Amino acid sequence: MSISGSAAPGGGLRLAPFRALRYVPERVGSLAAVTSPPYDVVVRPEGQRHLETADPHNVVRLILPSAEPPDGRHLKAASTLSQWQKDGVLALDPSPALYVYEQRDGGHLQRGLIGALRLTPPEERVVLPHEDVMPGPVADRAALMRATAANLEPLLLSYRGGEGPAGRIVEHTVQDAPLLATTTEDGIRHRLWAITDDDAIAAVRDDLSHHQALIADGHHRWATYLRLQAEQNGPSPWDYGLVLLVDTARYPLRVRAIHRVLPQLPVAQALEAARKAFRVRELPHALPQALAALEDAAAEGNAFVLSGDNGFHLLDRPDPDLTALTVPHDRPEAWRRLDATVLHSLLLDRVWEVPDGPEHIQYIHDTEAAVAHAERLGGTAVLIHPVRESVVHELARQGVTMPRKSTSFGPKPASGLVLRSLEPDGTPA
Template sequence: MNTRGPAADDGLHLVPFRGLRYVPERVGSLAAVTSPPYDVVVRPDGLHHLESADPHNIVRLILPQAISPGTRHRKAAVTLDRWLAEGVLAPDPEPALYVYEQSSGDILQRGIIGALELTTPAEGIVLPHEDVMPHVVEDRAALMRTTAANLEPLLLTYRGDGDGPADVIERTVQRAPLLATTTEDGFSHRLWAITDPAELAAVSAGLAEHQALIADGHHRWATYLRLREEHAQPGPWNYGLVLLIDTARYPLRVRAIHRLLHRLPVADALAALGDDFRIRRLDDTALPEAMASLASAAADGNAFLFAGDGTFHLVDRPAPALLARTVPEDRPQAWRTLDATVLHATLLDHLWHIPDAPEDISYIHDTEAAVAQAERRGGTAVLMHPVREDVVRDLAQQGVTMPRKSTSFGPKPATGLVLRSLALD
């Protein structure tokens, strides 16, 4: 593993690695072995669908199924070793950075996958913007520790200025890719390897001038840092697998992550609000129209959409006195007025008294899935409006983290196109 060079002291240090990739001849199709990131595969039917798509689907590594956590993690390690021995997965012949492209309709995203040297938030190079849940970090750490692998890249963004990485990416995509596939969500994926020393140097020099925002993968980044602490000597555990996107060229979409409150029926959720919110019942309204009403209300202040009883309830205009009593004052105004802040500090903590625990709250990216699960379980889906990327970045640069699961940046990289084995670095 390369060491930090003098030009990279104050910025990103991305290094090549020998990627583990599926051998096309050993699987049904590359699309059939990919998966969304582990935290997007939230429903059992989604997990089973992926498992049945191909016996070697990557979900068997990122979300192994067994009775106990320890057994699950060991099962993933055994599966990874078996796939390597059987030639299902194989390492590339030499270390590389990888240009990765996703496209669908008018969406085009390109970035670079590599092993990024880990830094703490205090160093101001990689900026988190959300809190994490300790039990998730513990689970991901146990999985990475047991498999000695980074199974899926984090999604990081930076603001480029037409520097070396952009030029290298544009030249690289003119060549034939290592792989190309289209997943069932309609996204096309292509991957290229960069091994030329001059091109690697251009990428390194360009990124050394930048800091990055964690767009997706806060728990895995926290896991990387924990595992680095466990390995005192410099080496492969000082690096983690990431995808870096220059959002000056390829802006990401920012979506909300919704909350499913398992034990709180909609009627009880609404009753607890009293006169401190405006509540409007949206009868005979389809989900797209209801979300449009939420967007309109959110333009004027905090707003939420409750679902789970067969209709939608638009909740907005919280009483200023209530917010003054319940929202902490020791944070910037931009943080205090976030919908996620008001949801957690005012609604969950103060009015509903619901702990942020897995048995009480699920975090769901898909809007339809959140509504369907709430209706099936008799709970409440709290549907959110997304935060703008500039707000996220500004808070992160101030060292202020948002409530966990506040944003969903996308498109997210497909899991399974390239993996990193720490044993090879």
């Protein structure tokens, strides 16, 4: 069994149409102004405040609600969602549909299908995770989904369909006028179409039933879907979860790194301790040159760039004996060589003794934002080189999960363009 197109167990992927909950363009300033990056990509608090002020109806008020006391956040999101529906800001589409979603980022084009995916037990290996999850974010997302009775943003899944019927239907659909088109402030252009034809939906369903998928982005939300499904007493809308499914045989995803910011560890202290385990060199004071040096060093072995003191410092050539002593031996060699593995096992746990909690380790996708955030906090940004996609796929096939936040596949779907209500009118057809 593989994600390259062979038949998957348990009937493979089952993508159902649903009535999307979408913004009514006439009731908001612009569709771009109400969108947000996924909840775990928003840089807090600066990025969250920026989105909240972009439009009073920005979806960040649902996916990252603010409230005092904090325990009221999820109820506030539920109240906001309900009020927006009453006010006609959000409305259900008239008919169940699968949705073709397109993103253009410069010369990069990505198209996929948004639908309600039937959840399957992990042992059936229809949907393959590649990263571990943390209990805190899963509990938080579960509380939010319970309160709102909604999937507020789609996961990103990849599969390899090639010349199958689903891909042909996607290409045929985009010849028509889209339901919506907008360009977000990051320059990415978004378009959305609805597939409502029963024959087309049936052809997509039959095609996908022969495939399995890799979770490209959204491991915590997938774990949340499974937790909430397990809480039900029988068949229910919670048996499905909102996903964007991209055929990477047609539209390869980009793989980027997720950087760490250690707000309570000053760079000078981090460098002094790191010299016990790594070669440390100062780099030119420019981010592009620092990243180029990281790329060269990562081709030879584990390497990281530290920043936060208005400079850049390269860590490479880790001590092999200390690495062997600290990295667990119960995983494949490819896992043991991962930068994220060495970072957490050797640097964070052993050398720096940084506790594994959100107040000590923050995960930021954007490189410039990570550096700026560390400088504001007086902490350390640890910049990582992206892992190869082939390594991710191979470990997933073996059932081996990578350290959490090891990769960032994209472009990620914009939150706010398609929501799924779990109330009766929004359930899969």
